[in-house]
Amino acid sequence: MNNIEDERLMELRSEMFENSRIFHSDDLDFKYIQNIVKVIRNVLQINQIHFFIYKDILREIAQYVVKYKHPNLTFIDRNKQIQEQYLDNLINSNGFNKRIALTTSKDEIFGYVFLNIEVDSFSGSNYFWNQFAKIIYCYFKQVFQILIIYNEKRRYRLLQSVTNQLHSSIDMDAVLRKVLESLKEIYPNFNFTLQLSTDDFKNSELPIEALDYTLESSPAMECFLTGKYRIQDDLTTKESYMYFPLKGKQGIYGVLHIQANQSIMISEQDIEFIHVLAQTAGSAMENAHLYQQSKHLVKDLKLITNVSKKLNSILKLVDLAKYIVKELKESFNAHESGIIMFKDDHDEILEGSTSYFYKDDCDSLIEIIKESLKTTREGLFLGDVNQSKFCHLNIPFASIMVEPIKQDDDIIGAVVVLHKQPYYFSFETYKLLRSITQHSSLAFSNAILREELEQLVITDYLTKLYTRNYLDAQMIKSMETDTQGVFLLIDIDNFKKVNDTYGHQNGDKVLVQIADVIKESIETDGIGARWGGEELAIYLPNRTLAEGKQLAQQLVQLIPIKSEPRVTVSCGVSYWNIMNPLTPFTLFKKADEALYEAKNSGKNRAIANI
Known part of the structure; x- marks a missing residue:
């Protein structure tokens, strides 16, 4: 090696490592590549430069997700036959005339650098290029170490921030939004979808879809059932799919689905970070869910308490019916609600019931209700009439809730709540209807007996005319x-x-x-x-x-x-x-x-x- 080559090597080493400080920006990995390209161009007067790094070496050495594509950097698979042909084609098609193998300290090739050295520019000896390759390796090694430290701090700083925010929030939509925003900040090239086991987010703008329970052998269902993350590579589309459970202490509430291009490398540390974040989100969802449940429970208990108090103060059957129908329609946001009393010779629609119950179209529904209550002696809860054994009913309602009114052990009537949208009422709503009806049944029985007694007092026992x-x-x-x-x-x-x-x-x-x-x-x-x-x-x-x-x-x-x-x-x-x-x-x-x-x-x- 001559003095010129020695000076060039010293200059390369000096400028590369002097500029390899920690950049304080989100695209720091992009800047490190930009830095090394700039130094080589300035020192060696070489304009065309391109690095090819093996993916598996990157995963072992860096354990870091490279988020940004760079025009001077490509990640390649370690398939010798394919890669040799691919690299040769690049030399021929892009005008590169020199290829230098980049090796580790153990003489393992972790990639290549392609150069286009012009005739009148610096050529260098074999020894020079060997030393050049070692400098490049040392630079990448140092950069990777810096990136690891920076991203570890960044991940856990974000994780702490996210954890604090998630556990202080009781808004389920806000919890999921924060999780997705945090993931997108760290991994901007990934696509995220939340596959949830509940349908509480039908109107959310977030990338949420229902977990498909019919696909029992799918990675998402395996993740959901086992509580362990899954990673799957699609060789056809050259994409990677990752599934992380959203797990709380009491159960699993869904799956975080991640789609990534295979050229984006992900490390074990990143997997652990996403896994912890997903579990944190699961715990936060659980807390928010439990809070919402408690709110609903308190609201339901208040409704039942208020109804019970009101029932005790209402003496007339017609006033009782009006009150119950009004409460059911408002509390359940129903399209129609009504109360039917079964008589030997006819069925009586109590005053206060909504308009549909007085139409001829309702007769077939009432007959089905009577027959069902008579057969099963239990209420009726239909999420979608058109998907049930009552699909022949020609009614403009899909969701139906029916609960019998009982006097002793006899069914004397029914409370009916209707909505046009399928699966509008949850089973929790039906349980609330059952509770309200059970509290109301005694009031109905008392009102009926009271009116019968009043009728006896004001009615002649023989003629049934008034007194x-x-x-x-x-x-x-x-x-x-x-x-x-x-x-x-x-x-x-x-x-x-x-x-x-x-x-x-x-x-x-x-x-x-x-x-x-x-x-x-x-x-x-x-x-x-x-x-x-x-x-x-x-x-x-x-x-x-x-x-x-x-x-x-x-x-x-x-x-x-x-x-x-x-x-x-x-x-x-x-x-x-x-x-x-x-x-x-x-x-x-x-x-x-x-x-x-x-x-x-x-x-x-x-x-x-x-």
Whole structure:
């Protein structure tokens, strides 16, 4: 070696290692390559330079992920036959005229440097290029050590920051976003996807997809089931796939899926770092999940407590139904909710139920519900009607929840909640519905019994018409709020003769028959009552005298036809309005006078007392 070569080697060594300080930037590995290329160009006046580094040596020596592609650096596989042909082609096609093997201290080739040395530039002896290769090796070795130290500090500094943020967050979406941002910061050339075991993130903008449980032998499922990370290389696409479990103390919540180009090397330290970060994310997800669960539980308990308190203060069945339907619709964000009471002769949709339950389209759904409850004696929870045995139902709803209302052990009705979107209600929601219905069942039973008792108090036990006291009370209310009203007093002609001839049992039968005629003849706002003995009465609020006289004539004509044994009736009619206000007693007295006149005029007729 001559003095010129010695000077050049010293200059190369000096400038390379002087500039191999630790750069404080994210692309420091890019700058180190840039530095060595610049030094060689300046010292040796060589413009075309390219390094080829074997991947396996890089993995062993550097244990570092090179994130940035550099125009003067390529990573190659150690396949001698293929690489020799590949390298020869590069020399021929790119104008390189010198190839130098780069060796380790153990004389193992870890790569090559290609140069294009012009004729009139520095050529160098074999000894010079051997020393040049050693300098290059020492430079790369030192650079790799710097990169290892820098990235170790950077990874764990980031890990500490991420850990602090994750464990202080109760927002699941924020937790996952932070994990992905941190990974992307360290590994910008990787593609990350979170494959989660829950469907709580349907509307998230993050790269999240549902874990496919049907692919039992897939690496993702193996990772999820075993809790161990998996790495898989695809030789066809030349890509690597990595799977890390998102594991907490109580379970595994999904898999972190990473896709990487094979030319990007990953070390054991990087694998360990990602694994720890994934586990930290799993723990944070678990904490956030448990917090959300506790929030939902507290919310559900508050709802149940409030419902229970309210139920104890509601006495009427209609008010109870309105309250329950309103709470269910708001709490579950349902499209429709309703309460159906099962009767022997018909099904009653309680007031307060939403509009769909009053449509003819709902009849088929109600029949299915009744049949299901009768068969299974359990509630009904359908995520998607179209995927169930009830797919033949032509209804505009996919998600259905039904819970029976029980009195003792008998099913007396059902609470129904509907939504158009499939799988809208979770099983936790259904459990909440069950709890609310169980608390409501006693209130429904009490309300029904209370109304039955009230009905017994205000209803005549034989005719099922109202009692005289109830009629008096309703007449007083009407005279306070209405503008007019009609009172009819009806007496069965010769009723004593009927009892004497046919017996009191048949006499009672006649009373029931006449009561049925009255109930069929008056409209929903009319009130029929048993006044006493064989006398019956009707009050028509807000009706004219003409309407009252018409009804009286109708009863006089119908009762002889519809009674067995055949009887006739006499009827007295009285009337009041705001121009001529009366008391209930005066109204009765005037009707009684008209009835007396009808009796004395030959019976079987109706007379009005104006």
